[in-house]
Amino acid sequence: MSNKPDIKLYTAATMNGWKPVIFLEEADVDYDLVHIDFSKKDQKSNWYMQLNPNARIPTIVDRGNDDFVVFESGAILWYLAKKYQKFLPVGDKQHSQALQWLMFQMSGIGPMMGQAMYFQRIAAPQGHEEQFSIKRYVDESRRLLEVLDKQLNGKDYILGDQYTIVDMATYPWARSYYWAKVSLDGLDHLNAWFKRIDERAKTQKALTIPKAFPAFFGKGDVAQAEAANAARFKSDVKA
Ligand SMILES: N[C@@H](CCC(=O)N[C@@H](CS)C(=O)NCC(=O)O)C(=O)O
Structure with a gap:
């Protein structure tokens, strides 16, 4: 062994x-x-x-x-x-609900915010400023965050009282709204959920492994981080 x-x-x-x-x-x-x-x-x-x-x-x-x-x-x-056997509610219906919100993150929030980030933080600094694409992805990201805000009304976490893998999947993306340049105005339930998870020491430690990237959250030297990130993905920008 x-x-x-x-x-x-x-x-x-x-x-x-x-x-x-x-x-x-x-x-x-x-x-x-x-x-x-x-x-x-x-x-x-x-x-x-x-x-x-x-x-x-x-x-x-x-x-x-x-x-x-x-x-x-x-x-x-x-x-x-x-x-x-952790961070997943028990029961078939509960599993289905968890899968629904996990899919919502995987197919919606992640890809839309990812494209909002790509067009603004990688393509634009390299001379490809596509306003039509930027608006499409920023608007769609905002719409998805509004859906999440509604789901969080009256709940501590996305599925209810318990912190689950659905929060773990969604938080790193939604919390990077600054990097995606998506406004959080009026999304009070979402802001309260951020605050709750911002206070979870183990989750915050995880966000430094293998290393931290404070610029995603609007902290530290954002301009320097944007330049380094854009350089790293230079070959992904093809006109
Ligand atoms: N749907 C995949 C997406 C994975 C993905 O896009 N990972 C990015 C980082 S967030 C990556 O590996 N990027 C490197 C590259 O594009 O070459 C998942 O959720 O695991």
């Missing part, structure tokens, strides 16, 4: 990349971490694409389950919640 931890996590400091770190820190699970370096294109290397055919982070390998590989951040959270 190896005494290595079951979970080996391949990740980087991004909204999707932090999701499994949040779970593992909140659940007090021991894990090994491999930092995928985008500047070296680790995510596109042959060895990594054997694990993740999509060439994106995060990915986990479960040594405790025949080296089973899981990619896609929502599927990783679901797998970890089932394995450790």
Whole structure:
């Protein structure tokens, strides 16, 4: 029997990349971490694409389950919640509700905010300022955050009283509204939820692993962070 931890996590400091770190820190699970370096294109290397055919982070390998590989951040959270029996409400209907809001994050909030970020923080600084695309993605992100705000009315967390993998998936994205340049005006329930999670020490620690990126939250030297980030993804900007 190896005494290595079951979970080996391949990740980087991004909204999707932090999701499994949040779970593992909140659940007090021991894990090994491999930092995928985008500047070296680790995510596109042959060895990594054997694990993740999509060439994106995060990915986990479960040594405790025949080296089973899981990619896609929502599927990783679901797998970890089932394995450790934590942060997922019990019952079929509750599972369906959790999946609905997890899908809402994975197919809506993540992609729309991700494109709002791409057009404003990566393409625009490199001379491709596409106002039509920026407006489309910023407006759609705002609409989705309004849906989330309504869901949070009268609740501490997205599914109710309990902090779950759905909050873990959604918080890193929604909390980066500054980086996506989406207004939060009038979204009081969302702001209250941010405050609640801002106070969770283990989640906040997770947002520094493998490293912090304070500019996503409007802190630190945003201009310097934008330039470094745009340079890192320079090859993704093709007219
Ligand atoms: N749907 C995937 C998306 C993963 C994804 O886009 N990851 C980004 C970081 S947030 C990435 O690996 N970017 C590197 C690249 O685009 O080469 C998931 O949720 O796991």
